[in-house]
Amino acid sequence: MEGVRKVFPGVVALDGVDFDLRGGEVHVLLGENGAGKSTLIKMLSGANRPDGGRILVDGGEVRIHGAQDAEKLGIATIYQEFNLVPALSVAENIFLGRQPRRFGLVNRKQMNADAAALLARVGIDVDPRTPVSELGIARLQMVEIAKALSLEARVLIMDEPTAVLTSEEVDKLFRIVRQLREDGVGIVFITHHLEEIAALGDRVTVLRDGRSVAQVPASTTEDELVRLMVGRSIEQQYPRERAEAGAPLLRVEGLTRGGVFRDVTFEVRAGEVVGLAGLVGAGRTEVVRAVFGADPYDSGTIEVLGKRLRRHDVNAAMDAGIGLVPEDRKGQGLVLDATIQENLGLVTLGRATRAGFVDRAGQRKEADRISGQLKVRMAGLHQHVRTLSGGNQQKIVIGKWLLADTKVLILDEPTRGIDVGAKVEIYQLVNQLTASGHAVLMISSDLPEVLGMSDRVLVMSQGRIAGELPAHEATQDSVMALAVGTAPAEGGNATATKDVEGSRGH
Amino acid sequence: MATDTLKSSTDTGGVAAARRVLLNNGALSALVVLLVALSFLSGDFLSTQNLLNVGVQAAVVAILAFGSTFVIVAAGIDLSVGSVAALSATVLAWSASSAGLPVWLAVVLSVATGVASGLLSGLLISFGKLPPFIATLAMLSIGRGLTLVISQGSPIAFPDSVSHLGDTIGGWLPVPVLVMIVAGAATAIILGRTYIGRAMYAIGGNEEAARLSGIRVKRQKIIIYALSGLFAAVAGIVLASRLASAQPQAAYGYELDAIAAVVIGGASLSGGVGKASGTLIGALILAVLRNGLNLLSVSAFWQQVVIGAVIALAVLLDTLRRRG
Structure with a gap:
């Protein structure tokens, strides 16, 4: 060519x-x-x-x-x-x-x-x-x-x-x-x-x-x-600035759904990044979807700031300040054939409505502000999201939650398929969120990322929380040991597999 | 590319702007071509009287199509609008004549019938998890059946006060055209400015993303089908007032004309795309074509062939334009 x-x-x-x-x-x-x-x-x-x-x-x-x-x-x-x-x-x-x-x-x-x-x-x-x-x-x-x-x-x-x-x-x-x-x-x-x-x-x-x-x-x-x-050297791949953890924002207790996850208990505090590690299929995505109300659960409780959330109700979770950036960006996060402005305003659509009418000028202003803050590379707010690159698409999904002033943002594989530059920008965003007293719950299969960005790491294995490690104790080995720990019989192979995959991250 | 060069030519700003609008809107260009061609072919076509006549002929389908636009933008389909229109008109006529209710109450009942039919479809779709095609196909049959039951198969005279809806204002502006314009403006406002309108585009574009962004998809869908039912009732009343009676076979097959109008207007059956202006143009194209072919004394049989070809052609041109 x-x-x-x-x-x-x-x-x-x-x-x-x-x-x-x-x-x-x-x-x-x-x-x-x-x-x-x-x-x-x-x-x-x-x-x-x-x-x-x-x-x-x-x-x-x-x-x-x-x-x-x-x-x-x-x-x-x-x-x-x-x-x-x-x-x-x-x-x-x-x-x-x-x-x-x-x-x-x-x-x-x-x-x-x-x-x-x-x-x-x-x-x-x-x-x-x-x-x-x-x-x-x-x-x-x-x-x-x-x-x-x-x-x-x-x-x-x-x-x-x-x-x-x-x-x-x-x-x-x-x-x-x-x-x-x-x-x-x-x-x-x-x-x-x-x-x-x-x-x-x-x-x-x-x-x-x-x-x-x-x-x-x-x-x-x-x-x-x-x-x-x-076009420049990236000095720090995981620029985590750890903030002092504050009061608990989200508390999940004994969350169970038959055959999928069991007795899941954890809390997320203000200013914290909690990593959720584990093998694919350990039930991580299922748990966070249940926390967000996207899927039902059988028993257990979810509290935000001490207030219990209604089961299987996305709007209750949203009103309490939970946001979810789903794993499947294109299938669940974006309306691909709608504009950037439209996508950014999706979560705040209800809030921008008075007597049934949407304040579109206000929405445009907000979209303009957040896309500038996120450094979205675009031709304009009317560009269709489909034509954006993966990293910029992910920024739009995160942006719509930032506009809603989300207290606990759940990120499910936030950097999958995203290039190095955009990754660091997303990490910096996480820092900004936690610095302003919000919290982040992050699922990632990229082990160096989990270790580099989390303040605490929860490890899931076969639908249960297998253990919790503070940042200074978490290593690839200790995380993997927990991730495969409950099933030593078939675990040996998986350890090797996952270990290598983790380090493949970079 | 074309638009860039047009923008730079400043001397003929108005013409350039018009050309740009036409280039960006296949259906509108098709309508203009049709109008020009027919005015050459038939001397009677361009008369005010005939154009208003076209407006009246377009009105019922246009109003039905506005309702269908909501549904189609939200990636659904409503096959029941023709039946619901007939049912609503029959309820009005029956309750005002046979049941002896006051006319205003009959009108309220009629509109309520349309909304209730839409609600029922919406409930079947949202909570019964039926595909929209099946739920509204059932409603198509139920609506037509109830119409026949109530009317016992014969036309019922429409109350005189309502029949004025088929007249003209000031001796020239037909009321159906006025209703069509009002319904169109309402559709544009609902689609563009309201919460439910923006939710339609989000649901039609990606239902799961809409749900995970906090849009109560089930509830919105029920409202969307109820809106479609409301517009169908209005269309049914307009149609019956033109005929001065509610006929049990009225608006038979109109749901397909309505869908055709929406699609010719540039909406996508897979959802997320569609505009009130496009739907209006689509309905006008169908009406102009029927009227023109009548003026040219083309047989009713051949008219169907031509209309089918035009539907295919209009959508084809639009698709090609978008690709290129």
Whole structure:
């Protein structure tokens, strides 16, 4: 690609980017969210067309106007959101639209056999007749790869394939990617995990604000890569300023929901950041959703400032001053096709209403103030949230709660899929909140983050609070020991897995 | 891109502004094209009398469509509006004539019938967790059935005082057109300025995000369908006053015209998008087309074909414009 340029309304997403890929190499595309990585690969897959510049394949200029064009050129893309049909079987998904046919009918036998061979190649043991809806995320990804293999792709683009995988699954993925590289496939690999670059990559192109700022070998040091990415060196990754803990704001006692969590008791004090650590599936998200009133619970109590909250009532929790930034930003946090102003005003909509009428001028003023405070990178308050980068989207979700003057803000995986620069901005926000006497309850699977930002760490394991560690005692080992402690039989494996995954954070 | 270049040309500011509005609004351009084409094809088309006539023909569907706009913006669908309109009109006529109630009370009862039908759909959807399509399909059947039961299958004369709604003010402005304009203004205000209106966009855009932001989604949905029922009742009364009687088969199939008007006006059936002005334009396009085809003496059978094609074309153009 030479001098590729793409303009979205109000934003230059890419400006004169050069990028080249050789057969048999892994070329890592690195950059903060909003730097233009997704835009770049969308032009290769035909989802976007460049406004300027050329795309060359084997020395000849090509125009990629749609997914079919990309397919013909042997370019396959695996997005973060998978393109699979849940109700259809694995084999049908692999050969969707290209099912082997006999007498005009789908030849299921041959299709299943071909699929089985491909699945064996990517190393997963799945019956090709299994519906895709029954597979976990890691296996879905392997199905996507099998689909790319079935297309005999010469170029494979992978957008943050490791974001959702455990370290064991990552190892498996790396083996497959290395195998593909040996077969001569050129691979574009996007990741936020810097240590994966040295482990897998050959070359790295760093994008910043829509320009390619450097092309370096994968052996470049992580510090150097971060400097290139954000254009400055980040001195402190976790800039936690610990404040004196005040009176208890939120008290949860004996919270239980059958089969999900049991006897969960904890409190959060003013000025505190409480980390909620644990393995995926330990019940952390379920507990905070129950605290927020989004889901019901069977027994126990939730009190804010000594006042008991009604069960399963989001509005009661909100009125008491609890806010939730959900795990699934796009699915639960944002109205993607509404404007920034609209999204920021969602929580305060009721408060800005007099006699049924919304004070829209007031809402605009507030949105303007908070978006400035959060340094949201946008074309204007009327930009649709869908077109923002992940980090800026997350700022909008947090912003709508800041406008409501939330006392206890619950953050569920607040920095997942967010670049280094935006992460630090979110941490600073957490500091501001606690400094002004509010409290934060933070779920995170990124162990260094939990340890770096929390004043106390609660560890959940199999639906229970397995233990509580003050910041100075909490280490990766002590947290993991608690996280897997109650089930030593199957825990050993998980410890190893999670340990590595935690440190993969940075 | 196009708008930028237009902005820079300062000499013809008014023309440029008009062009910009048209370029940004596919349905409006389609309406303008239709009006221009028909005024060339038929000398009678542009007369004041005929245009007001078009307004009257558009009024009932437009009022129904305004109610449907609320529902569609909130990512729902209301198939019952035609039946509810007929039911409300029949309740008015029956209670004023057969039951001998005072006319004002009959009107109140009629409007209450519309609201109650909407409430019932809303309750089925919010608490019965029925898909809107099914709940309002049931209400479509129930509404039409009750209409036939009450009227025993024959038209009931409308009270004279209400029938004036079908007349004109000052000898030229038809009351249905006035009601349509008032209903449209009310819709614009509700959608743009009120809590329930903003909640419609949030619910239609992402119901879970709306719920987790403290919007009481179930309650709002019930109100939204009740509003749709209210507008249906108004439309039913306007229709019956034009015909001077409540007819059991009145407004048959109008729910589809209403949905078509909303969609032609640029709303999305997946929710979160839609405007009162668009819906008005959509209803006008349908009425202009019917009127024009009548003036050109196109057979009623072919009219249906043309209208279907126009619906597809209007939405297609809008989709293409948005993509490009």
